[in-house]
Amino acid sequence: MTIENLTTDNKTIIQQALAGLLTSGSTEGLEPLLSRDFVHHRPDRDSTRSEWLASIQAALVPLADQQVEVLHLLADDDHVVMHTRRRLPDGGPEIVVVDILRLADGLVVEAWETIEPVADAASHLTWWQLVR
Template sequence: MTTDNKSVVQRALAELIETGGVDALERSLSDDFVHHRPDSTSSTRAEWLAAVQAALTPLADMRVDVHHLLADGDHVVMHSRRRLPDGGPEIAVVDIWRIDEGLIAEGWEIIEPVARAAANLMWWEPAEH
């Protein structure tokens, strides 16, 4: 089952990158898909697909390096680093996907700019003014 779940995520993301459109991704999402962000906001399937579609043009040349793709039960976790060409900013991303009946039912995403990662290692320290 976990291999099948990893395949669902791999196929959806590969088709998104290959086609440059959300149609293939849309077919991989359940009707009641919900996407969660670290700021406690969530978006519906339609809202998230619209946001992904809007980001495809400005991020068309983004490089995505997947470092880990792990599955445990109905969850798939992907750790990647993404960067824009020509020395643009780089981010580290952790996506968590919940698979239900062969479709992506929920997603969580955490993004950290790599340039600021060291400062976040001691997040509990008071900020200097």
């Protein structure tokens, strides 16, 4: 298998996982795509496979009507980067999410996530001014 095929396959795996998650409202289809030693990294803490699946499932119920727009889906070798804009239901904030996923043998082994409310973006662009 070439790197180009691997990259395309990994991108397809992530596209199918997101589509299944959003259409089913369940992590059931996502679970088999995660390795047993999967780790989810966030700036505040890491979580295990079971912890992450539980948190995603809990969030799916109140977020069932969210609109997800995939802005970029990029793949390079064993990494896939997904940049989405999400409009939360019931007037909730609009957020931008960047997910970085590392795959091995067709399974997601690591994921990193950054979430930013669109309303806070301007203040986050000037963080370095606070350092002076």
